[in-house]
Amino acid sequence: MAAMRILVGSVYGGALLTARAIKQALENEGHSVTVLENPVLDDITGNNDALLVCTSTTGQGEVPPNLLPFYLSLREQLPQQPGRPFGVIVLGDSSYGDTFCGAGELLEEALYETAARKVGDTLQIDALETLDPEQEALPWVRQWVAAL
Numbered sequence: 420m421a422a423m424r425i426l427v428g429s430v431y432g433g434a435l436l437t438a439r440a441i442k443q444a445l446e447n448e449g450h451s452v453t454v455l456e457n458p459v460l461d462d463i464t465g466n467n468d469a470l471l472v473c474t475s476t477t478g479q480g481e482v483p484p485n486l487l488p489f490y491l492s493l494r495e496q497l498p499q500q501p502g503r504p505f506g507v508i509v510l511g512d513s514s515y516g517d518t519f520c521g522a523g524e525l526l527e528e529a530l531y532e533t534a535a536r537k538v539g540d541t542l543q544i545d546a547l548e549t550l551d552p553e554q555e556a557l558p559w560v561r562q563w564v565a566a567l
């Protein structure tokens with residue numbers, strides 16, 4: 420059974436609902452899931468849980484305000500996490516063009532700089548194509564957990 424922490428970035432609640440749906444589904448399957456709605460660096464440094472970023476994209480390819488303090492401290496302090504598994508689910512809207520799902524790339528780059536290890540490909544959920552991000556996220560996350 421896996422233990423994981425979900426780092427949520429959300430403006431309008433879609434990514435947060437997705438994270439909560441993941442928690443419910445995976446806990447029913449015996450995993451341990453902590454949803455961090457306003458994460459700080461200490462939430463990840465005192466443990467070795469797998470990390471799952473579940474964030475939307477705001478502004479022009481930017482990290483939502485509730486995840487921004489975590490992101491900035493991660494970039495600034497780069498606490499080394501060699502080999503620690505992480506995954507990325509990012510919500511966006513392809514009508515934004517070049518900045519589509521940019522927040523996921525920012526978090527991925529910062530986590531790579533801590534020497535964490537990415538598991539699986541990033542799941543990009545396009546608001547133009549789906550109104551129900553949970554339904555896309557659940558099958559993906561089951562594969563992700565199996566690959567941890």
Ligand SMILES: Cc1cc2nc3c(=O)[nH]c(=O)nc-3n(C[C@H](O)[C@H](O)[C@H](O)COP(=O)(O)O)c2cc1C
Pocket residue numbers: 428429430431432433434435474475476477478479480481510511512513515518519520521546
């Ligand atoms: C003001 C604003 C800016 C946005 N900027 C981007 C962007 O740069 N790139 C992108 O892919 N999506 C962008 N989006 C789309 C959101 O990421 C998308 O609608 C997402 O599903 C919202 O998730 P949330 O409910 O968790 O905030 C933007 C949406 C708004 C309202």
